[in-house]
Amino acid sequence: xxxxxxxxxxxxxxxxxxxxxxxxxxxxxxxxxxxxxxxxxxxxxxxxxxxxxxxxxxxxxxxxxxxxxxxxxxxxxxxxxxxxxxxxxxxxxxxxxxxxxxxxxxxxxxxxxxxxxxxxxxxxxxxxxxxxxxxxxxxxxxxxxxxxxxxxxxxxxxxxxxxxxxxxxxxxxxxxxxxxxxxxxxxxxxxxxxxxxxxxxxxxxxxxxxxxxxxxxxxxxxxxxxxxxxxxxxxxxxxxxxxxxxxxxxxxxxxxxxxxxxxxxxxxxxxxxxxxxxxxxxxxxxxxxxxxxxxxxxxxxxxxxxxxxxxxxxxxxxxxxxxxxxxxxxxxxxxxxxxxxxxxxxxxxxxxxxxxxxxxxxxxxxxxxxxxxxxxxxxxxxxxxxxxxxxxxxxxxxxxxxxxxxxxxxxxxxxxxxxxxxxxxxxxxxxxxxxxxxxxxxxxxxxxxxxxxxxxxxxxxxxxxxxxxxxxxxxxxxxxxxxxxxxxxxxxxxxxxxxxxxxxxxxxxxxxxxxxxxxxxxxxxxxxxxxxxxxxxxx
Amino acid sequence: xxxxxxxxxxxxxxxxxxxxxxxxxxxxxxxxxxxxxxxxxxxxxxxxxxxxxxxxxxxxxxxxxxxxxxxxxxxxxxxxxxxxxxxxxxxxxxxxxxxxxxxxxxxxxxxxxxxxxxxxxxxxxxxxxxxxxxxxxxxxxxxxxxxxxxxxxxxxxxxxxxxxxxxxxxxxxxxxxxxxxxxxxxxxxxxxxxxxxxxxxxxxxxxxxxxxxxxxxxxxxxxxxxxxxxxxxxxxxxxxxxxxxxxxxxxxxxxxxxxxxxxxxxxxxxxxxxxxxxxxxxxxxxxxxxxxxxxxxxxxxxxxxxx
Numbered sequence: 001x002x003x004x005x006x007x008x009x010x011x012x013x014x015x016x017x018x019x020x021x022x023x024x025x026x027x028x029x030x031x032x033x034x035x036x037x038x039x040x041x042x043x044x045x046x047x048x049x050x051x052x053x054x055x056x057x058x059x060x061x062x063x064x065x066x067x068x069x070x071x072x073x074x075x076x077x078x079x080x081x082x083x084x085x086x087x088x089x090x091x092x093x094x095x096x097x098x099x100x101x102x103x104x105x106x107x108x109x110x111x112x113x114x115x116x117x118x119x120x121x122x123x124x125x126x127x128x129x130x131x132x133x134x135x136x137x138x139x140x141x142x143x144x145x146x147x148x149x150x151x152x153x154x155x156x157x158x159x160x161x162x163x164x165x166x167x168x169x170x171x172x173x174x175x176x177x178x179x180x181x182x183x184x185x186x187x188x189x190x191x192x193x194x195x196x197x198x199x200x201x202x203x204x205x206x207x208x209x210x211x212x213x214x215x216x217x218x219x220x221x222x223x224x225x226x227x228x229x230x231x232x233x234x235x236x237x238x239x240x241x242x243x244x245x246x247x248x249x250x251x252x253x254x255x256x257x258x259x260x261x262x263x264x265x266x267x268x269x270x271x272x273x274x275x276x277x278x279x280x281x282x283x284x285x286x287x288x289x290x291x292x293x294x295x296x297x298x299x300x301x302x303x304x305x306x307x308x309x310x311x312x313x314x315x316x317x318x319x320x321x322x323x324x325x326x327x328x329x330x331x332x333x334x335x336x337x338x339x340x341x342x343x344x345x346x347x348x349x350x351x352x353x354x355x356x357x358x359x360x361x362x363x364x365x366x367x368x369x370x371x372x373x374x375x376x377x378x379x380x381x382x383x384x385x386x387x388x389x390x391x392x393x394x395x396x397x398x399x400x401x402x403x404x405x406x407x408x409x410x411x412x413x414x415x416x417x418x419x420x421x422x423x424x425x426x427x428x429x430x431x432x433x434x435x436x437x438x439x440x441x442x443x444x445x446x447x448x449x450x451x452x453x454x455x456x457x458x459x460x461x462x463x464x465x466x467x468x469x470x471x472x473x474x475x476x477x478x479x480x481x482x483x484x485x486x487x488x489x490x491x492x493x494x495x496x497x498x499x500x501x502x503x504x505x506x507x508x509x510x511x512x513x514x515x516x517x518x519x520x521x522x523x524x525x526x527x528x529x530x531x532x533x534x535x536x537x538x539x
Numbered sequence: 540x541x542x543x544x545x546x547x548x549x550x551x552x553x554x555x556x557x558x559x560x561x562x563x564x565x566x567x568x569x570x571x572x573x574x575x576x577x578x579x580x581x582x583x584x585x586x587x588x589x590x591x592x593x594x595x596x597x598x599x600x601x602x603x604x605x606x607x608x609x610x611x612x613x614x615x616x617x618x619x620x621x622x623x624x625x626x627x628x629x630x631x632x633x634x635x636x637x638x639x640x641x642x643x644x645x646x647x648x649x650x651x652x653x654x655x656x657x658x659x660x661x662x663x664x665x666x667x668x669x670x671x672x673x674x675x676x677x678x679x680x681x682x683x684x685x686x687x688x689x690x691x692x693x694x695x696x697x698x699x700x701x702x703x704x705x706x707x708x709x710x711x712x713x714x715x716x717x718x719x720x721x722x723x724x725x726x727x728x729x730x731x732x733x734x735x736x737x738x739x740x741x742x743x744x745x746x747x748x749x750x751x752x753x754x755x756x757x758x759x760x761x762x763x764x765x766x767x768x769x770x771x772x773x774x775x776x777x778x779x780x781x782x783x784x785x786x787x788x789x790x791x792x793x794x795x796x797x798x799x800x801x802x803x804x805x806x807x808x809x810x811x812x813x814x815x816x817x818x819x820x821x822x823x824x825x826x827x828x829x830x831x832x833x834x835x836x837x838x839x840x841x842x843x844x845x846x
Contacts, residue, residue: 054577055622062578134586137594139577142584154586204623224624224632225796226706250705257691257704257794264696264703386807416579417571417809424575435580449581456582 038517043232043245044536046516048529049258049270050249052225056207058193059131059138064527067190069228069249071528073114073212074193075238077105077124077172078184082524085347085441087184090238091119091194091213092172100179100476107170110237113196114217121166123194129153129160130200131191140191142456143439146183148175179476181483182442189440215242215532225251242532243520259284265513268536269521271529273509275388278333281509289511292523293337295344295438295446296506300396303428304499305461313373315498316358318431320366321403322396324359328504331392335509339502342446342491346505346525349443349484355495355502363403370404378408380430382422385413389433396503423459431501434459441525443487444475451494462499514538540837543845547830551823558822559815560605566811567601573809577621591621595812608812618812620805626816629801634820636706637797640789641782643710643717644724645775652725653771656732660767661759663737671733675726687719687792704794716793720786724778728771736767765839772839776832780825 053066058074061067078095081088092105111119131138132153144150148163163175176183186192194213199206209218215238216230228249232242250267252258255274261267263284273281273289281289300318302309309315324338337345341354353359381397383389390413397409410430414422422428436457438445448471449455453463467490474486494500508523517535524530574591577583591597596604611618617626659671678686694715695703706712739745740763748758787799798817805813836843 062581062583134590137587137590139583139587141587142582145584154584207623224629225800251796252704252794253796253800254704254791254794257792260691260696260703261705264699266703415569415571415576415807417569417573417576419571420575420582421571424572437580439581456584457580 038537039243039535040537040539043243044515044539045246045248046244046531046534046536047248047250047268048531048534049255049262049267050228050251052251052253053222053228055139056210056222057138057199057203058195058210059127059136059140059191061190062139068528068531069230070190070193070210070212072214072216072230072242072247072531073210073218074190074214075111075212075236076189076193077107077187080185080188080441080524082441082522082530085525087188090188095184097183098478100181100183100478101176103174103176103183104167105172105174107172108237109170111213112235112237113213114211114233115196115198117196117198118169119194119196119213120169121172122169123196124172124192125160125164125166126197126200127195128164128192130195132161133159136203138191143186143189143191146176146178146180146186148177150177178472180444181475181477181480182440182444185440185442186445191439216247219246223251225253227251240532243535244532247531259511262511262513265515268513268516269510269529269531269534270512271508271510271523272527273511275332275335278335278509281335281511285511288514288516288518289509290518290521291335292508292510293344293346293525294506294508294523294527295346295441295525296508296527297339297342297344297436297446298503298506299339299434299436299500300431300503301434301460301500302431302498303426303460305426306429308376311373311375312497313369314375315501317366317370317373317375317404318400319355319359319498319501320357320362320369321400322501322503323361323363323399324503325361327392327395327399331395332504336507337505339504342494342500342502343443343487344438344446344505344525347438347441347443347446349487351488351491354488354491358495358498359502367404375404375406376430377406378410379406380410380412382412382414382419382428382430382432384416384419384433386415389413393433426461428459432459438526443484443491444471447471447487447490447494448475451499460499462497464493464497467493467497540834540845544830544834547833551826554826555819555823559609559819562815562818563605563608563811564601566806566809566814567604569806569809571809573597573621576808595621604811608815617816620810620813621808626813629813630798630817630820633796633798633801636795637783637786637790637799640713640716640720640786640795640797641779643713644721644782645779647717647721648725648728648775648778651721652728653732655725655729656771657736657759657764659729659733660736660740668733671729675729678722678726683719683723683788684792686722687716687789690715690719691792704792706795712793712795716789716795719793720782720789724775728774731774732767732771735770736763739763739767742766769836769839772835773832776828776835780821780828783821783824 050068051065053069054063055061056066058070061070076090077092078087079090091107091111093108095103095105097103107121113119128144130136132141132144132150134154147161149161152158153161165173167173196211209221215233215236217233219229219231222228231246258267258270259273259277262270302315328334328336328338340359341350343350345352381393383393400406401409436450450457451462452468452471470486470490474483477483477486508527510521510523512521515536515538517537520533520535522530574588596607619625655671659668662668691703694700701715702708702712745758745763748762786797787803790797790800802817837845
């Protein structure tokens with residue numbers, strides 16, 4: 001097998017490879033091992049697949065298509081070092097906290113927006129307040145709920161969050177309601193990017209050509225359904241400027257078409273080849289593709305408010321009756337990774353087999369357990385339609401039918417809006433599919449928004465004091481090791497109580513043209529292609 | 540004639556009103572809360588959802604929503620998507636793409652369909668006739684998806700003659716999708732014209748023309764064709780209108796940012812204003828094309844008069 005399989009956590013960045021040349025992978029092209037020699041002068045132009053963004057305002061971006069673009073146009077208060085998944089310097093050079101409640105960020109002095117405006121702490125304060133203001137209806141507003149004064153602004157009782165202070169131009173102080181240890185990681189997320197003053201005067205104009213502070217700046221406007229083009233911002237104040245001189249995002253409505261365009265050489269990179277092409281990746285692309293593990297998690301949830309699923313043995317039995325490896329092989333041609341955990345193994349806190357016995361495929365034990373617990377003889381599976389879930393849900397249903405003696409299986413597939421309505425109204429009567437992607441690489445985000453009591457995405461109606469307590473303790477922990485082990489303990493509770501059966505993590509199979517140095521192509525655990533690291537080797 | 544056209548134009552008004560209401564009601568009736576679905580797997584906060592619902596009048600009953608929408612339309616405001624993009628912008632950007640595609644497809648249909656149909660009728664029961672029949676059955680029988688991928692694979696990927704997707708190469712970009720969109724109709728035009736022409740060629744007035752010693756080309760071209768074309772023109776007119784809304788598949792496969800794709804997306808996202816805006820335009824187009832077809836009859840067949 002000629003391709004490489006990179007775990008996001010250990011992937012080498014192109015820039016990193018230059019510095020750590022002793023650890024850099026040996027080059028097939030027979031040059032001196034210095035990747036720089038291959039790149040075209042100035043960095044060249046790379047064209048990359050994208051879907052049509054829904055919006056290009058940082059605080060509103062709730063989907064990947066827009067976020068991919070914003071990632072390049074903006075630099076956050078912090079960034080993430082994807083070698084370690086630790087927060088790294090962004091606009092802020094350093095930060096400190098004693099209690100995980102009061103956070104002080106010291107900003108670098110050379111930062112400007114693409115329009116020349118100086119970037120100060122006040123820009124962060126203004127942007128964050130604007131994003132939370134319900135009149136502006138920003139989809140990412142919920143991310144700010146840890147900051148003191150969030151509730152008052154959301155309820156319309158205040159215009160500004162109390163907890164935000166620009167002490168001076170280069171010092172930002174944030175006061176939280178309760179301790180939150182992953183805060184520095186969280187503010188690396190898209191919703192926290194700073195916007196210049198001109199954005200608030202005319203947000204529509206801003207959205208069609210966002211003015212950011214990132215590695216790249218817009219060239220022209222967002223051409224809906226066609227393209228977004230950006231050039232490297234030469235005055236960028238960060239440490240590792242972008243490799244390509246220009247990035248052209250080509251917008252496609254159909255991934256298959258983009259796949260063929262890469263084959264024909266009309267497009268340079270497609271970050272996620274569609275599943276129907278998995279089998280032919282080798283024959284279509286030879287060495288020109290690379291797989292990256294991501295945090296994109298798919299699980300089977302239980303409506304715990306239904307009597308049939310109240311007994312933990314029923315839930316364990318279902319988990320043990322699923323042969324995840326067979327599922328990966330038969331349905332996904334081994335291009336996805338079976339999940340035996342809830343914290344993704346791409347994070348340093350993730351453990352390969354956190355689930356242990358509860359996810360171990362053992363049809364006989366599962367059947368006994370299921371029968372003893374009087375599990376339902378009829379199961380209805382719920383999933384949202386039109387997103388390619390049909391095949392694997394059916395495969396799981398078959399396994400359960402065979403291994404547990406379930407007599408009758410039904411499938412309910414609905415449009416996403418209807419699907420969520422059913423959850424909201426507690427009308428789900430069987431196991432259901434949902435997914436989760438980490439917006440920022442923290443074990444906290446893999447669990448707290450889904451499994452804590454009354455959390456927004458807690459469609460199970462799961463409630464555990466032990467779990468809630470552990471998350472709270474981990475969020476308060478001032479030592480990193482302590483926090484990590486508390487998060488892992490919380491994960492253990494989840495895998496024991498099993499409101500959700502972990503199924504798999506999605507791998508991103510990136511295909512690229514001959515113009516691209518394959519060693520420079522990586523997708524981070526948050527499923528974002530590191531476009532700024534791509535090395536173009538031919539004009 | 541002018542009176543006739545005026546009368547027809549006046550009839551458009553109720554047609555459009557009824558069409559917009561029916562479409563609006565249909566989108567309204569789709570179950571599920573579109574705002575909640577906007578956030579995907581990660582729900583948006585309740586405050587944000589409420590702001591959006593208020594902004595798009597989603598909590599109002601159907602009739603109120605519809606009147607608010609029509610009140611906007613009356614002053615030229617066709618509403619926006621849930622992301623705040625004006626519907627008129629979308630139409631202005633996308634309609635030309637779809638029109639261009641439909642235009643290319645109709646040209647292909649007329650040229651190939653008419654030539655094939657005429658030849659088949661003139662050389663009835665000979666090799667050409669059989670060839671046209673067999674190939675048209677084949678085109679109709681093969682799923683359009685297969686035709687599209689086949690053309691993309693052979694002419695785009697293997698031979699590299701045409702771009703696989705997008706509109707970056709101007710006219711060239713529209714040739715493959717044009718053929719795909721035109722394929723089935725071309726076959727139908729050919730068969731329709733063949734049968735109609737065969738029949739006409741046997742009629743008395745054609746025999747008279749032949750008996751007068753007119754050249755064969757003049758008999759067929761001037762006399763027979765005009766009559767034989769009437770059903771074909773009706774068909775092409777109706778087909779043109781369907782193409783505008785029905786090119787969803789072709790537009791998606793060839794990544795053409797046209798109207799069809801947008802309607803599909805908007806229906807899924809339950810964006811009433813977008814669906815109504817675009818579909819109303821399509822309805823308008825349909826009635827206009829129908830009017831033009833009716834007028835064209837008068838030129839083709841002198842017996843048809845409009846008062």
